Amino acid sequence: MSPVAVNKRLLFNEVPDGYLELGVTLKLDSTSQIDLDAPLEEGAILVKTKALAIDPYLRNRMQGPSAKGYIPNFSYSLGEPISNFGIVVVIRSENPAFQVGDHLYDHFKFQEYSIIKDPTTCRVLKNEEKLPWSAYLGTLGMPGQTAYFGWKLYSYAKSGETVFITTAAGTVGAAVVQLAKAQGLKVIASAGSDEKVDYVKSLGADVAFNYKTKSTREVLDELGHGIDIYWDNVGGEILEAAIDALNIFGRIIMCGAISQYNTKTPYGIKNLFHAVTKRITIHGFVVADAIATHKEDFYAEFPKLVAEGKIQHKEQLHYGLGSAEQALIDTFKGDNIAKPVIVLDESL
Ligand SMILES: NC(=O)c1ccc[n+]([C@@H]2O[C@H](COP(=O)([O-])OP(=O)(O)OC[C@H]3O[C@@H](n4cnc5c(N)ncnc54)[C@H](OP(=O)(O)O)[C@@H]3O)[C@@H](O)[C@H]2O)c1
Structure with missing residues (x-):
């Protein structure tokens, strides 16, 4: 029998009028399921979400379908999971560039599992400096x-x-x-x-x-x-x-x-x-604008500076998708004490 798992998601539920309203703007959803053994298309990977970042610009993306975002087509759709930069771990792969256990950095949906049909934009994080993974969503993200x-x-x-x-x-x-x-x-x-x-x-x-x-x-x-x-x-x-x-x-x-x-x-x-x-x-x-031209310089330089203590950093860990909305609200009240990182799976 296939291992069917509940795939918890954080959905964009209502366009906020001013500040986000807890439990109204976003909704935690447990009705979606995923078959973790279902065949993957060639080139695809199945990933489990390890952690997701909370960034102020997420608010700019919550203006509703009629608003013109500062990046075209960048606003969230109602009833769909929000997304942001995150770290996921590969649990199955039909793509030779990605191995089971690889930690990947990219833009991901706020859900526990995702099938990525085209993972070419995902970056495999080597983390040779053995820094906390959360750093890759803050100072190294x-x-x-x-x-x-x-x-x-x-x-x-x-x-x-x-x-x-x-x-x-x-x-x-x-x-x-x-x-x-x-x-x-x-x-x-x-x-x-x-x-x-x-x-x-x-x-x-x-x-x-x-x-x-x-x-x-x-x-x-x-x-x-x-x-x-x-x-x-x-x-x-x-x-x-x-x-x-x-x-x-x-x-x-x-x-x-x-x-x-x-x-x-x-x-x-x-x-x-x-x-x-x-x-x-x-x-x-x-x-x-600068990612294509300067990201390799960044990855060559910044992790070393962080490992040497020359760039200090702090993250504030929150646990579970359900904590994300409050973390975002805190960001706009100045109540966050560091970059909020939503941890979904500490074991990975
Ligand atoms: N241009 C880009 O590509 C780009 C990319 C990333 C981030 N950003 C921008 O960079 C800024 C910092 O981002 P971050 O990720 O480092 O976030 P952050 O500073 O870690 O978190 C947001 C902070 O903003 C302050 N704040 C919240 N509401 C405020 C208000 N009404 N007036 C004044 N300050 C307020 C609070 O700090 P205090 O407690 O100190 O007030 C809060 O802790 C944001 O404006 C973000 O949108 C731009």
Whole structure:
């Protein structure tokens, strides 16, 4: 008899109006089954999900079928599992490039098992450094790549310059803090709690502050020398304050605008004319743009830096698909203390 298993899934149930609503936006589903012995097509693999990442951009994909996503056709369909970057383990293979037991990194559905008919985009993670697998969803995954590509391609950083980084205790921000310090910059960093501020200081930030209890504008004014680079993870009013603080020929790396993801009335930036008067370069980017050209550099360099302790990282583990929605809600309230990783199977 074939071993038929329940294949738990996390489904997109309702388009949120503002913040996600627990148990309403997403629904855990146990009605799907999978025959783990059923024949696979040539080239296909059967995988078991080990862990899935929670990233802020998942909210941008929940705008419903009529919204135009920033990547075409990238929004979720109602009643279908959400998906994101994850790590799966091959349990059966009809593809010579993938062996049983291989750990793969790619975009996967939030479900326990998947049949991947065309696994060519999956990367086999060798993990020669024997790092925790969760790191491959944080600093060694998409968010770390974001920091690495964005900094390398768009910062034009020079030793002695000053950079301001928001959401600096998050995965992207923390990596940028460390890249900037390694290059000899003065780092000004903001985060949303005193604990996060202490963490950012431990990473080497020269000035770190809690933007909820101290005015960003005042902190930047008090520097007395302006900033040369602003790494923007938040957008809104803080972006406006950073534009005012930028020096002539300053650069803004527009990585994210998390303060705007759950609001219906986006903040209107009032001082954009300074882009002219100060000759500011504003560079918006999406990590996917650089993956094809720069991902091998990343995998050659970053895991070693992490293993040597030169890039520090933290993940916050949550267990089971059912924990994913709360983890996502926490991300937008600043209640996450590190990159949330949803662990489905610790044994793999
Ligand atoms: N361009 C790209 O390709 C790309 C790729 C990945 C990520 N990103 C962006 O990079 C940023 C950081 O991502 P991450 O993965 O490292 O996430 P993260 O920083 O680990 O988690 C999100 C953090 O954002 C802060 N936050 C939440 N709501 C906020 C609000 N209303 N105003 C200000 N801050 C708020 C919170 O930190 P505090 O407690 O410090 O407020 C929260 O912990 C996000 O904007 C994300 O969308 C962009």
